[in-house]
Amino acid sequence: MTTTELVETPAPAIEVTSATAVEPEKDRHVCIICSKGTLDMAYPGLIMANAARMSGIKATLFFTFWGLDIITEKTVDELHVPTVGNPSMHIPTMVGGLPGMESMATRMMKKQMEDLDIPDVRELVEILHDSGAEIYACRMAMDMFKRTEDDLVDQVDEVITAMDFYDKAAGSEVIFI
Amino acid sequence: MTTAVFAGVDVEVNEEGFLVNSDEWTADVAEAIAADSGVGPLTELHWKVITFCREDAAREGTAPGLRRISKLSGVGMKDLYALFPKGPGKLAAMVSGLPKPQSCI
Numbered sequence A: 001m002t003t004t005e006l007v008e009t010p011a012p013a014i015e016v017t018s019a020t021a022v023e024p025e026k027d028r029h030v031c032i033i034c035s036k037g038t039l040d041m042a043y044p045g046l047i048m049a050n051a052a053r054m055s056g057i058k059a060t061l062f063f064t065f066w067g068l069d070i071i072t073e074k075t076v077d078e079l080h081v082p083t084v085g086n087p088s089m090h091i092p093t094m095v096g097g098l099p100g101m102e103s104m105a106t107r108m109m110k111k112q113m114e115d116l117d118i119p120d121v122r123e124l125v126e127i128l129h130d131s132g133a134e135i136y137a138c139r140m141a142m143d144m145f146k147r148t149e150d151d152l153v154d155q156v157d158e159v160i161t162a163m164d165f166y167d168k169a170a171g172s173e174v175i176f177i
Numbered sequence B: 001m002t003t004a005v006f007a008g009v010d011v012e013v014n015e016e017g018f019l020v021n022s023d024e025w026t027a028d029v030a031e032a033i034a035a036d037s038g039v040g041p042l043t044e045l046h047w048k049v050i051t052f053c054r055e056d057a058a059r060e061g062t063a064p065g066l067r068r069i070s071k072l073s074g075v076g077m078k079d080l081y082a083l084f085p086k087g088p089g090k091l092a093a094m095v096s097g098l099p100k101p102q103s104c105i
Helices: A039-054 A065-071 A101-115 A122-133 A137-146 A160-167 B027-038 B046-060 B068-070 B075-085 B089-095
Strands: A029-034 A058-062 A134-138 A158-160 A173-176 B002-006 B009-013
Touching: A029 A039, A029 A065, A029 A160, A039 A058, A039 A101, A039 A122, A039 B089, A058 A065, A058 A122, A065 A101, A065 A122, A065 A134, A065 A137, A122 A134, A122 B075, A134 A137, A134 A160, A137 A158, A137 A160, A158 A160, B002 B027, B009 B027, B027 B089, B046 B068, B046 B075, B046 B089, B068 B075, B068 B089, B075 B089
Parallel strands: A029 A058, A029 A173, A058 A134, A134 A158
Antiparallel strands: B002 B009
16 A cells, blocks of 8 residues: 655646726727628728727727628729618618619718718728738638639738637627627 | 826826817927827927827817828828827827817728
8 A cells, every 4th residue: 555645736826917007998909890791881890990990909800791892802892882671761662772772872972971081991991901900801701702812802811710710809899790 | 187297397188198288288298298108209200290280280170080190291001000009099199289089080
């Protein structure tokens, strides 16, 4: 019979960090998932990401499903405002479905944006890239829509999976649009 | 409102650290705000941005947004982020002694 000597191991030191010592914007990170490809759903994500960067907050954008249109070379300048199934248009759905309604609404919105000196979607994506925001496309959506990296605008950093996104988003605030 | 001492001068600032009265701003105050807010020593390029911001605000009556600065000051977007890595949207105005810009762009 052998005797076992009990060795006391020291308890691991616990590091205590104080949340109050952190500066307001320091270490903040916001991740925005853009899943819609209409003009009115493209702007909110891009503007929110830009405002974050302007405030010194790290920003990551993940474009998935219809949101891929925002960073696709062929569609980035062709995003539309939906006039059907959009109660905020305040016009009857049947009227909204008439030929030309959607392009008219799109023209009107683009004109209003221009009057307010808000950049178009392409320029906003360029601004975000220059600001250091990270821009990612969703691998599954790319496969689904049969797009390759060559189809995307130059500002896209990488095509990543949803699991990769979670790795990049660890500890951040996530906004889904 | 609180009073902060920048470069040995008492200036009134709001809770976010922006000068309440932009007339109290001097070049020395700008250097002190820059040091205090983590911008660091001001370079020639910083001064190009600050001069534009103050002149533009005097003309327009409001602090310029970041896109306006990048389009009109001659300092591009990438450089603005390099000059004010902790947030050029706020800090360019703060160092220039102007209120927080109302533009989201």
